[in-house]
Amino acid sequence: MTGSDEAAAAIVRLGRRLAAAGLVVGSGGNISLRCGADRILVTPSGSALDELAPADLVALDLDGSVRDADAGGLRPSSEAHMHLAAHRARPDTPVVVHVHPPYANLLVALGRPIRLITLDHAYYVRRIALVPFVQSGSEELGAAAASRLGEADVVVLAHHGCLVVAPDVGAAYERVANLEAAATATYRALLLGDQATVCPPEYLACIQAREAAAAGDVKET
Ligand SMILES: [Zn+2]
Numbered sequence: 604m605t606g607s608d609e610a611a612a613a614i615v616r617l618g619r620r621l622a623a624a625g626l627v628v629g630s631g632g633n634i635s636l637r638c639g640a641d642r643i644l645v646t647p648s649g650s651a652l653d654e655l656a657p658a659d660l661v662a663l664d665l666d667g668s669v670r671d672a673d674a675g676g677l678r679p680s681s682e683a684h685m686h687l688a689a690h691r692a693r694p695d696t697p698v699v700v701h702v703h704p705p706y707a708n709l710l711v712a713l714g715r716p717i718r719l720i721t722l723d724h725a726y727y728v729r730r731i732a733l734v735p736f737v738q739s740g741s742e743e744l745g746a747a748a749a750s751r752l753g754e755a756d757v758v759v760l761a762h763h764g765c766l767v768v769a770p771d772v773g774a775a776y777e778r779v780a781n782l783e784a785a786a787t788a789t790y791r792a793l794l795l796g797d798q799a800t801v802c803p804p805e806y807l808a809c810i811q812a813r814e815a816a817a818a819g820d821v822k823e824t
Contacts, residue, residue, distance in 0.1 A: 606638050606639070607638050607644065607662070608657065610636045610638040610644050611644055611657035611658075611660050612657055613636060613772045614634050614635075614636055614644060614646065614655065614657075614660060614772075615655045615656065615657055616772065617634055617698075617700070617772040617775060617776060618632075618634055618646065618652030618653060618655045619652070619653050619655075620776050621634075621652055621700070621702060621776065621779060622651070622652045622653035623653065624780055625705070626702050626704045626779050626780060626783055627652050627653075627702045627703060627704075628703055628705065629651065630649055630650060630651045630652075631702065631703040631764070632646075632652045632700070632701060632702035632703060632764075633645065633646045633650075633652075633680035633681075633682050633683075633686065633700075633701050633702075634646050634652065634698075634699070634700050634701075634775075635680075635683075635686040635689075635690065635698075635699045636697055636698055636699075636772075637690055637694075637697035637698075638697075641664055641665045642662060642663070642664060642665070642670070643662070643663050643665065643686065643687070643690055643699075644660045644661070644662055644663075645660065645661050645663060645679050645680050645683055645686050646659070646660060646661075646680050647659050647660065647661050647677040647678060647679060647680065648677070648678040648679060648680055648681050650680075652702075659677055661677055661678070661679040661680075663679055663683065663687065665687060665690060665691060666687075667683065667684070667687050681739070681740040682701050682739070682740060682744075682745075684740070684741065684742045684744065684745035685701055685744055685745040685748050685749070685766060686699050686701070686745075687745065688742075688745035688746055688748065688749035689745075689748065689749050689752060689766060689768055691749070692749040692750075692752045692753070693749075693752050693768050695770070696756065696768035696769055696770055697770065697771075698768065698769045698770070698771060698772055698774070698775040699766070699767070699768050699775075700766075700767045700768075700769070700775050700778075700779055701764060701765070701766050701767075702764055702765060702767075702779060703763065703764035703765075704764065704765060704779065704782060704783035704786065705783075706783055706786035706787045706789075706790050707759060707764075707765055707782050707783050707785075707786035708762070708763070708764055709786070709790070710786050710789060710790060711733070711759045711760075711761055711762070712761065712762045715789065715793065716731075716789075717731055717759065717782065717785050717786045717789050718785065718788070718789045718792070718800065718801050719731075719785050719801060719802050720785060720788045720789065720792065720800055720801060720802055721784075721785075721788065721802060722802060722806055723781055723784070724781050724784060724785040724788070724802060725802040725806055725807050725810075726781075726807075726810060727774075727777040727778050727780075727781035728756075728757050728778060728781050728782050728785060729755070729756060729757070729807070730754065730755040730756075730757070731755060731757050731758070731759055731782070732751035732752075732754055732755040732757070732758045732759070733751075733758070733759055733761065734747045734748050734751060734758055734759070734760050734761065735747075735761050736760075736761040736762050736763070737760070739763055744760070748760060748766045752766075752768060756768050756769065756778060757778055757782055759782075765779065765782060767779050767782070
């Protein structure tokens with residue numbers, strides 16, 4: 604199996620997982636994975652994430668040009684601009700996911716902040732950046748979303764969905780799933796009249812201090 608074969612298989616598995624968990628609606632979602640210094644594999648335009656096949660994936664250079672030998676006649680996702688901008692902005696996170704999770708989408712459209720309430724929400728999502736409405740599929744949306752990736756791995760796009768970056772497909776799934784779980788919990792909290800509850804900030808401070816200490820240990824060895 605080549606690196607591209609493994610990347611394609613990982614995208615197919617992640618697509619099925621996201622769809623099975625109800626984190627996408629219809630064909631509303633796309634995934635890309637960096638598989639080389641200047642190359643990504645991205646899902647094709649109009650594809651449903653639970654019906655992907657490895658041969659459907661489209662190889663692009665980071666400047667957006669399709670690698671003809673690999674293209675197979677399929678066009679890249681209509682949100683390829685956003686994927687390319689995210690990969691250029693964050694070379695440390697090879698997995699990029701864009702989906703339309705229903706509760707996250709609703710709260711953002713209503714102007715209600717998504718609150719990280721449980722330890723899992725805080726651990727996997729960490730921070731959420733917001734991009735006001737920008738036309739879908741445009742280079743402007745890609746630039747606006749990627750510009751927020753310096754401060755967060757999870758960006759929500761008003762009236763549209765989210766952009767999530769991660770170091771591997773497992774972390775990408777957890778981030779998307781916990782974003783939607785946080786949005787669902789926030790929605791239910793609002794129904795109960797709760798306007799402010801969040802995960803205790805000292806939890807995240809403790810986790811970040813542990814991670815910084817662990818990173819220091821690795822550098823010293
Ligand atoms: Zn979209």
